[in-house]
Amino acid sequence: MSDARSEAPMLSVEDLSVVFRTDKERVHALDGVNFDIREGETVGLVGESGSGKSVTARSILGLINDPGRIESGAIRFRGRDLTDVGWTDARGDIAIVFQDPSGSLNPVYTVGNQIREALKIHRGLTGRAAREEAIRLLESVGIPDAPGRVNAYPNEFSGGMRQRAVIATALACDPDLLVCDEPTTALDVTIQAQILDLLDDLQRESGLSILFITHDMGVVSTVADRVNVMYAGEIVERAPADRLFSDPAHPYTRGLLASIPSVGARGDRLLTIDGEVPTPNEAPTACRFAPRCPKAFEACDHVHPKHVDQGGGQSAACLLFEEEHTTPVTPETGRPGVADTHSAAETDGGTE
Ligand code: SF4
Structure with a gap:
């Protein structure tokens, strides 16, 4: 380093x-x-x-x-x-x-x-x-x-x-x-x-x-x-290395870190992220990680997440951190499209 x-x-x-x-x-x-x-x-x-x-x-x-x-x-x-x-x-x-x-x-x-x-x-x-x-x-x-x-x-x-x-x-x-x-x-x-x-x-x-x-x-x-x-x-997330490993924000990063085998965890089942990375020719979901995300909520199916500043040089693209969900996608492409605002208060999601 x-x-x-x-x-x-x-x-x-x-x-x-x-x-x-x-x-x-x-x-x-x-x-x-x-x-x-x-x-x-x-x-x-x-x-x-x-x-x-x-x-x-x-x-x-x-x-x-x-x-x-x-x-x-x-x-x-x-x-x-x-x-x-x-x-x-x-x-x-x-x-x-x-x-x-x-x-x-x-x-x-x-x-x-x-x-x-x-x-x-x-x-x-x-x-x-x-x-x-x-x-x-x-x-x-x-x-x-x-x-x-x-x-x-x-x-x-x-x-x-x-x-x-x-x-x-x-x-x-x-x-x-x-x-x-x-x-x-x-x-x-x-x-x-x-x-x-x-x-x-x-x-x-x-x-x-x-x-x-x-x-x-x-x-x-x-x-x-x-x-x-x-x-x-x-x-989906960027951060200084020490911060990413001590305080990961995005559910995908958390899943990756939870999947690291630990020598001290003998006998425990190894944690994995369910499902697989979509192939590029699959129709993209609004949040690409939604089909595998344990934190997904209703808005994740139709709003594309933007990066939200977490402080200290860290940001994560996840609706859990957006107060207003304002980057919807067009259903045909799964990419940002016509505006359609959804309030975080309308969902049952929340920051861990
Ligand atoms: S936007 Fe929703 S589906 Fe995507 S990572 Fe965040 S909580 Fe999970």
């Missing part, structure tokens, strides 16, 4: 909506996503599989391809909207580490070759200078005997070493922002801890900003300064 942070956002994702079009339908993968990342900060993006985390990561990198497209919103990196000016100038400033290190490395090229390729493209290094920098990068991510292993192929590395090599390749771009998309999910817990320590060390040394994407609340609690909780293509 970072200590040195400025208040100015390095990256601002503003009202981002991403749609995938097929012959038959338009599938909304992201719907009005907002969050930001400041200099030297680690921001977590958590949620179950299918919540839109990876589409968010790919959007930031400019990797949404046909039939998908960014339909609206902005991705401002150092003040410039990349959806407007394009990603070319920012390519070396933002790097990504994917979940599966085996899929990220080309098996027919040596690890050193792949790092040198990134050094050539992004920093213009070739020959001996590139080889020496590749070795330095491998050393910086904790690869033992880096001068000897720089000529090894990915299959000669263990899973943890492959993920370190992927991180070294990402660092070869000399990025300011590292997007880590489930970087430890494919690793066992001891290697996972080593990779988390490595990212923490790299951030302290270089002042990197990190977007850390995971479905694992335990992992995000150890790495993030602030956390955004995502559900069905929307951010």
Whole structure:
């Protein structure tokens, strides 16, 4: 977790909506996503599989391809909207580490070759200078005997070493922002801890900003300064990490935290959230979480929740916190539509 942070956002994702079009339908993968990342900060993006985390990561990198497209919103990196000016100038400033290190490395090229390729493209290094920098990068991510292993192929590395090599390749771009998309999910817990320590060390040394994407609340609690909780293509809660874990507001966040297995709870049934994340091509409900929410009340079926400030940098998009329910949806789309006000007093809901 970072200590040195400025208040100015390095990256601002503003009202981002991403749609995938097929012959038959338009599938909304992201719907009005907002969050930001400041200099030297680690921001977590958590949620179950299918919540839109990876589409968010790919959007930031400019990797949404046909039939998908960014339909609206902005991705401002150092003040410039990349959806407007394009990603070319920012390519070396933002790097990504994917979940599966085996899929990220080309098996027919040596690890050193792949790092040198990134050094050539992004920093213009070739020959001996590139080889020496590749070795330095491998050393910086904790690869033992880096001068000897720089000529090894990915299959000669263990899973943890492959993920370190992927991180070294990402660092070869000399990025300011590292997007880590489930970087430890494919690793066992001891290697996972080593990779988390490595990212923490790299951030302290270089002042990197990190977007850390995971479905694992335990992992995000150890790495993030602030956390955004995502559900069905929307951010439903955002808060400083310590506050999110000590005082979660949104019923979905509470469900996720209650689902974390506890070593001391032997013999007890593991709590889960009933149901599943809706697929993007399902007709959205007014509150996306309503079909699974233990706190749902009448208005949740026809009013789209807005973010409500909870103080201390925390906000939650839930009608339990709205006094007047004024963001109804049109039944056909499940998205905000024609005004129809419902008072909280007319419902039997209430804040816990
Ligand atoms: S708006 Fe209603 S259904 Fe949605 S999370 Fe809040 S209480 Fe649950």
